[in-house]
Amino acid sequence: MLKYVNGTTSVGSHKAPIASALVVLALMFSWATSASAAPIGDLLSANRDNQAAPNHLRALSRGSSNDAKRVGSVSYKKDENDPAVWKTVHKATYPTTYATTLPPKANGVTFGRQDLDTDFSLIRVASDDLDVAEAEPEADENSKADGNSATIAAPNPITDTDYEALVNNAAGFGQGVSGGLGAELCRVTSLEDKGAGTLRNCARKGNRWIVFDVSGEISLEKVVRIANDTTIDGRGADITLTNHGLSAVRRENIIIHNLKIERINGDGVTVFEAKNIWINHVTVGPTTDGTIDITDQSQNVTVSWSHIKEQDKTMLIGNRNDKVEDAAMTVTLHHNWYDNTFERNPLVRFASVHMYNNVLSDWGEGEGGGGVKAVYGAQMLLENNVFQAGTNTEAVLNVVPGWLDVPGYINARGNSPLNGARVFSAEPDRVFEARDFYDYRLDNPTHEFMNTVKTYAGWQPASFFQSDVFAAEAGARTSGGD
Numbered sequence: 001m002l003k004y005v006n007g008t009t010s011v012g013s014h015k016a017p018i019a020s021a022l023v024v025l026a027l028m029f030s031w032a033t034s035a036s037a038a039p040i041g042d043l044l045s046a047n048r049d050n051q052a053a054p055n056h057l058r059a060l061s062r063g064s065s066n067d068a069k070r071v072g073s074v075s076y077k078k079d080e081n082d083p084a085v086w087k088t089v090h091k092a093t094y095p096t097t098y099a100t101t102l103p104p105k106a107n108g109v110t111f112g113r114q115d116l117d118t119d120f121s122l123i124r125v126a127s128d129d130l131d132v133a134e135a136e137p138e139a140d141e142n143s144k145a146d147g148n149s150a151t152i153a154a155p156n157p158i159t160d161t162d163y164e165a166l167v168n169n170a171a172g173f174g175q176g177v178s179g180g181l182g183a184e185l186c187r188v189t190s191l192e193d194k195g196a197g198t199l200r201n202c203a204r205k206g207n208r209w210i211v212f213d214v215s216g217e218i219s220l221e222k223v224v225r226i227a228n229d230t231t232i233d234g235r236g237a238d239i240t241l242t243n244h245g246l247s248a249v250r251r252e253n254i255i256i257h258n259l260k261i262e263r264i265n266g267d268g269v270t271v272f273e274a275k276n277i278w279i280n281h282v283t284v285g286p287t288t289d290g291t292i293d294i295t296d297q298s299q300n301v302t303v304s305w306s307h308i309k310e311q312d313k314t315m316l317i318g319n320r321n322d323k324v325e326d327a328a329m330t331v332t333l334h335h336n337w338y339d340n341t342f343e344r345n346p347l348v349r350f351a352s353v354h355m356y357n358n359v360l361s362d363w364g365e366g367e368g369g370g371g372v373k374a375v376y377g378a379q380m381l382l383e384n385n386v387f388q389a390g391t392n393t394e395a396v397l398n399v400v401p402g403w404l405d406v407p408g409y410i411n412a413r414g415n416s417p418l419n420g421a422r423v424f425s426a427e428p429d430r431v432f433e434a435r436d437f438y439d440y441r442l443d444n445p446t447h448e449f450m451n452t453v454k455t456y457a458g459w460q461p462a463s464f465f466q467s468d469v470f471a472a473e474a475g476a477r478t479s480g481g482d
Helices: 021-032 040-044 163-169 199-203 324-328 447-456 462-466 468-473
Strands: 003-005 008-010 068-071 074-078 086-091 184-188 208-212 216-219 230-233 239-243 246-249 252-257 260-264 269-272 275-280 292-295 299-304 307-313 330-334 337-343 347-349 352-356 359-361 372-375 379-383 386-388 409-413 416-418
Touching (some): 163 208, 184 199, 199 230, 337 447, 359 447, 372 409, 386 447, 447 468, 462 468
Parallel strands (some): 184 208, 208 230, 230 252, 246 269, 252 275, 269 292, 275 299, 307 337, 337 359, 347 372, 379 409
Antiparallel strands (some): 074 086
């Protein structure tokens, strides 16, 4: 990103949020040629012991049967009265494993795909999240839905208000998003996967503001690909997406707001080669891959007020050690709750990321586990976050020996480390200043603040959006704060 000054462009010597590819290449070259470091080629093919090929798909066999399964920290058991329904029966500490299997669907299709981002023989160009070339075509909008549609409720009352004022709440790098502002309303009136009145049918059109006149679960047969200039607005409804998630692949100007995305095969939300994306008040997890993965030069992305929960691999921002071009990525994360998430909270390569006023609770311990990781020249600005450690007190890392050996840069200030959490800076002068690019309000990371985030992050009922707490979110772009 270039900053305009008096009609010209300038890039600070250390604080530009997008690093020069030449600088990063020089960093990698100097590291690779040092006497004590292993060759970069060795790193690119490195694999953690329990991720060795060829087991790209692995189930957790221990404690699993036809009637009981486990994903991450959550155990499921079939309902005695309805075998198609799985109930959560136990939440435990994450095991030191990187492969999980979700419960099978009623039709017998089993979840379980996992990408291995450090074994390049198993990675496709889209990091195994979504192969764009192989993506299935969207359903014809005139195709009939299978089964019976849900009972249609009265039109969503959110549309009786100034619903488009939502765009004023976007802050950070994604604050310029407008989604479907000024566009035609598209009402979801069916919980089916495809056909008239479905989310898929609305999302494929583009230039739409989507609202829901129904509540319930939408079990997706495949990923929903969102078209440009779209808002998916879940206010006033209670919508849970299951089986497959949402994707913004080579798309621009998208808002995803107030949804639950759970028990997903693959990513909850894939952001790939995309620009101007805002994900807000989303509850996501568990999934078999990432909750929200942001890769391949995606720019101007904000994830805010979201509850990311019960997850192994949480959030990638940059998915390969050799994608120097990902230095173009710009992401803001604020007021999110990372709740019992084992690793990648987030894992950042090359990108410029501003992470402020988040709450991270009880990240994982063991191989791969941990809090925030900024590596391979990533610039991470950490401000006023709460790090609530469990058994693992390493809240921040800028290098992972034997796996991610090229360091990133961290500027950590104003954070609240609890239970012995260890937070540090690493060459902070190399990290960009967010206020050079946008204004934002910082909250003081007190216990009261932590409880507020834990209460209001993620999906919220209709009453919340009439509350003072939501009204206060409209000031997120203002400077100052505590």
